[in-house]
């Protein structure tokens with residue numbers, strides 16, 4: 001819609017990453033276009049700081065190409081687009097797509113910064129399987145391991161050689177559904193995991209403070225990836241893999257509003273919007289409120 005509008009440096013540039021190839025239910029592929037066409041986006045779109053850049057797609061299946069090859073092709077393109085956006089002085093905001101697109105987003109940020117970054121991974125899941133440990137085979141269950149340098153070779157090294165993230169400055173917040181292998185992987189990698197139970201007992205604000213203090217310590221800067229399934233499915237029904245309970249949408253919105261004021265923030269990602277499961281556009285409205293929390297940075 002606004003693809004041709006000229007945007008000066010400093011604006012937020014949205015990049016759609018329309019793939020569901022990493023998930024068993026592929027409906028998240030429709031997320032970016034459905035959101036772009038929603039009333040919720042329409043009301044936000046006039047904001048001078050916002051510009052919908054491009055929406056990227058995985059290449060169509062060629063003879064015998066495995067999903068992982070198509071995901072890798074999309075992630076390479078996404079990494080380029082994100083790196084160019086940063087180099088032009090704009091702030092990339094990627095809208096997914098299933099969470100496998102994170103491999104492209106954060107590889108692109110790492111490439112542009114020239115160093116591994118910090119990352120706040122807000123999610124109901126740990127997404128830290130490798131091809132050896134996965135039960136489902138789904139690649140959206142593996143992106144955090146890939147970004148830490150472990151996984152299918154075709155998904156590694158898309159930005160920097162080796163890890164794209166600094167493990168000491170990477171934090172998972174809100175996890176409540178995972179397999180033991182992923183938990184062990186993150187423990188070995190030295191990534192801090194703040195589970196939903198810890199949020200329940202310590203309170204969201206204390207956990208968020210701890211997480212932000214860690215990620216913003218990364219010298220190159222940090223990012224935030226928000227899997228919408230971190231939020232309670234009663235408040236965010238339109239997601240790929242709903243898990244009961246979860247964060248309050250208002251807490252996440254307040255958190256983003258605060259994080260947006262942190263000088264080290266380089267990029268943001270919102271993933272796993274599944275329009276088939278949305279109810280009366282409520283999840284699309286939530287996405288636009290979350291984007292709104294980033295405005296005025």
Ligand SMILES: NC(=[NH2+])NCCC[C@H](N)C(=O)O
Nearest residue numbers: 099125129136138140141241
């Ligand atoms: N991005 C997501 N929704 N990930 C869900 C992953 C679920 C499960 N741990 C798996 O590996 O299949």
